Amino acid sequence: MSFSLKRIFFAACLLFSFAMISQTADSIPRKKITIPRISEAPKIDGILDDAAWQNAPVATNFVERLPNNGRPIPDSLKTDVKIVYNDLGIYFGATMKDPEPNKILKELTERDNIGNDDFFFILLNGYNDRQQSLQFIVTAAGVQYDAKMTNDNEDNSWNGIWYSAVQITNEGWVAEIFIPYSEVRFPNKNIQEWGLNMEREFRRSRTRYSWSHIDNTKGSFSIYDGEIHGIKNIQAPLRLSFQPYVSAYVNNFDGDTQTTFNGGMDLKYGINDAFTLDMILIPDFGQSKFDNEVLNLSAFETQYEENRGFFTEGTELFTKGNLFYSRRVGGNPSVYPNISENEAVVNYPASVDLINAFKISGRTDGNLGLGIFNAVTEKTYANIKNNNTGEARQEVVEPLANYNILVLDQRFGDNSSVSFVNTNVIREGDFRDANASGLYLDLTNKNNTYNYFANVEGSWVKENATKFGMEGGAGFSKISGRNRISGEVNFRTAAYDINDMGYSSETNFIRYSAYYGYRYLQPKGNLNNLFLNFNLNYIRRLETDLYSNFLFNFNSSFTTKKFLGFGGGFEMTPFGTNDIYEPRVKERYVKVPEYYDIWAWFSTDYRKKLALDIKADWYKYNERGRDRLILEFGPKYRVSDKLKMFFNTDVTFSTNEEGFVSVVNETIIFGKRDRNTVVNTLESQYIFNNKMALNLSFRHYYSQVDYSQFFTLQNSGELVENTTYTENRNATYNSWNVDLRFSWWFAPGSQLTLLYRNAIESYIDKSGVSFSNNFNNLYNEPQLNSISLRVSYYLDYNSVKNWVGNSSKTKPLGFIDTKVN
Structure with a gap:
């Protein structure tokens, strides 16, 4: 164990011991x-x-x-x-x-x-x-x-x-x-x-x-x-409900129209007074909200939010410790096919179909929380064609796979817990298997003034050989009064990898953090509230030791008595950064000059018919001509209590940024580029009543990248001009999505959804495209047009039993008259 890890372990033991001694029952009168x-x-x-x-x-x-x-x-x-x-x-x-x-x-x-x-x-x-x-x-x-x-x-x-x-x-x-x-x-x-x-x-x-x-x-x-x-003397009723659904889709893409019909069911069963089983049989996620896709040039994958209902509802136990990123289940295949030089991949699936899934969750009278999650995804193939012979074949890119989570969460006192989380992915055959476990302690003292926390995680990945990595940390925070402070240290080893069922981006670091905050506890002067926050972060590479970054951040937030919100902040890296991730090669790093970042925002009173959010954020690097400007503009207009519209524009101008391009014969190539990104979103809603709504969502994402110079990365982290690399890396990317949705909650827990969807995506290897030509290129791409109807109906066992057993025309037990004005 390195000296740094020994210090972390010792600090964690002290925090555990002190917090356990100080934890007693609270005496707040009730x-x-x-x-x-x-x-x-x-x-x-x-x-x-x-x-x-x-x-x-x-x-x-x-x-x-x-x-x-x-x-x-x-x-x-x-x-x-x-x-x-x-x-x-x-x-x-x-x-x-x-x-x-x-x-x-x-x-x-x-x-x-x-x-x-x-x-x-x-x-x-x-x-x-x-x-x-x-x-x-x-x-x-x-x-x-x-x-x-x-x-x-x-x-x-x-x-x-x-x-x-x-x-x-x-x-x-x-x-x-x-x-x-x-x-x-x-x-x-x-x-x-x-x-x-x-x-x-x-x-x-x-x-x-x-x-x-x-x-x-x-x-x-x-x-x-x-x-x-x-x-x-009350008894919990048998908690058994079914939610069958039927759905129909008409999809047209590039002149090809397909019609599909689906049917399935969600089941919810109360195993006892504490635990509930949720099961999804023959899932259908065709009406899930579209992803906000971006042109990603970073060292890490884009993390999209979960839009599938089964994976968002009742998952508070499973998100403990951040070991579970539900988009892994039914996400991208785990491997890319092996092809010869005469072959081409004709069809590589974007996702893997889910066969079924269930989760059991609940908490005992002794405050022990238990969560069990299981999902099975089906074997998935890529289609490959030989360009010389025309011969077609298939190759498995994701085998039959099983995803599991186990969570134990023991709560005690008024606001304390100790938790254990285990996740594992088992794939059929010789494909990659993975396991991750975490132990978490969160303690609050008897007066609810201080909080102590610590965690340790381990990851095991088996792919040819077995890889083991660790993550851990410990800290404390003062959670009372006007003045708040916190401090913590955390680390991840280079081999830490939870990406089969979780999401881990940055690894191989040790980070020391400190925070001081000041706040108003009561309105004062012209302000309803005030928050001032100061943050320090010092980061080093863990293996082998290397300075990475020292960052100071100040941010503020104010709300006036007329409910105008405003604030801003300042951030700087006074010693520059050794970026260990952008080179995409182990043990290498690139020097990034120090920057100064200043931002401000303003928000009007949301009670008014017209409300407005504005933000400006400017990064200035200590390098001639290098900066980044981000502007956000978001008006909201409430025409009436039924009709409202939201518009948002985000614009980013990044000049002379330097980023990874490629690795050629073990030489790491970087490029200097200008990148302009514009995102426009529009949402309008017409709400007929508290059960029926019409919703329009539109998003257009545009990003253009223009390279002006290329470099070779030196072992020292410096960049030296490379005049031999001439490959075109310019790009223009567009993503267009429109959703028009009608929703009707026609009975408790029951919903009808009619959805029209239009989606277009384009990528061309050139920049400097005019506004009109850009849209011409976009509209010339194949479009997805989809119309779908989904109806789900909630059936409670107790109500169904009463309907069946009640021969008279009187209302069954548990029927509730409702009236809403």
Whole structure:
């Protein structure tokens, strides 16, 4: 073990020991409410006139959380919430006063989006551990938003099945909500004690009020939960649901039209009160959002966000430690075919088909979280043709493969955990196999003022020989008060490789980081909030030792009392950089001169019909004529509560940048280039009501690269002019995508989506193309035109059982009337 790694190991042991000694239970006093069982369920219509509400206890005395933390809610905004329960679930009836009801903000959005809206928020924790909660939000427009929250990390991909209705009244507005027990995880006990907090957003003044006061001077949001008492002798229903789907596609590409029909099903089964099985059978991802493709000249692959629902919903356990990059499952094949000089690859698949996948996740009453993920992808071939004989053949580029994840996450105290994560990929035959494991410790002291963290990971890759690599780190942070500090050290060895199931870019480094931040805890003067942050990073190559970078960063953010946001910052590398990645060859590096970067941004009040975001960012290198300018311009216009438009333009002008070109006979070639990139995006939405929406998304990406000079990289990291390399490396790349989507949530959990898609891509090996010729080249490329229809229907076992077993015309148990105005 090197001297640096020994220091890291010793520091980690000290942090572990100190944090374990200091960890005790918190003593924050908790607000409580005791609720009664009702015999007759209220109708969910936003009118609290049912008998169930007459003698219901009231949660009141809300306290301002933002921006004036701790101030009592004014009488003009008095908020009262009645809560009751029965054998089916828990009911909330919130009455929110407003002195001017005609001015209540109620912008319509798609589900799981909040716009310029007043809203009512429920945070419910069946295990009462102040670490894992469910969010249920309904806006004044009747739009639902739900999410899972774990230690303030929000996963809004989760979609629960619950019921709500709202009414605007002469005194304000009312939200009525029913949450079935099937959506809440809680222990199998006769007497329940659940964690609860509730919030109200008063959008006109952008103030937030919570039932249980949340102290913003320290700790995390969830530790300030209150409690629900009085729930007794309830049983979680059998949690079994099916979501069958049918879909049809008509795709036209380069004159060839194909029609396909698909059918399959998602299954969700509650194994017990804590654990849930999610399974996808015959998956269909044809309507997933398109990737924002770019011309990538860097040393690392582009990391795209996940757009497939199965891989985004309920994955909070699997993202622990960042060992799982779900785009690997069903992503690019793992190898490229071997071909002779007379052969050409006719068709190389861009992705691998998924056969099926499942995940099991949940948490026990003892706060042990368990996650198991498995997916199987099918054998995939590339088509190869002999140019001399015309003979065609196939070669396997991805065998039958199995992807697995195991997560164990033990939580304790109010905000602490120790976790173990293992991922592995097993491929059939002699193809590459991989395994990665990580151990993580996250501890907060009893006063919620300091946090300590440490991690260590190992990766094993078997491909001909076995390769082993490591990653690790440790640090602490002060998480309370106006002044915040943190410090950490982390490292990765050169052989660290988690790219079979995760994403690892930079390796072979040791990094020392320090941070100081200052913030306003209450509005002051003309400002609602202020954040000042200072960061230092010192980085060295680990094997063999080499200075890499020293970076200083300052950034700031301000919000005025009129909700204008602005800020900026400054960054510099005063000693330059030894870039160990751009040469693409082990042990080599290139010297990059020091740079100075300054930026500023401005954002107007989003409550207004027209809002605007502007940013300018300028890098200046200590090299004549070398700089980079980035400009971003993003207006947003809300025509009405139903119609809105968003436009964004990003422009980057990079002059005389120096980057890798090629390796020729072990000589590393670099080039000096100008690169101009323009990205235009447009989105418009027309929301018919809280269940039906029309959405248009457009993106055009353009990037032009023009080389003026080539160099040979020396062993010293310097660049020497190369006049013998004459290959053309200029390029112009375009990517064009249009999605026109109609969505209709025609029943709880059930959706119809009609989608039209147009996509074009072009790449030419020249630069300096005029505007009109560029678009002529783009439109001359083959286009993808696709029309698809997908219908999925949510079936809950309990409802289906009641339908089948109920011979009368009365409504089955659990049926909820809903009405939304």
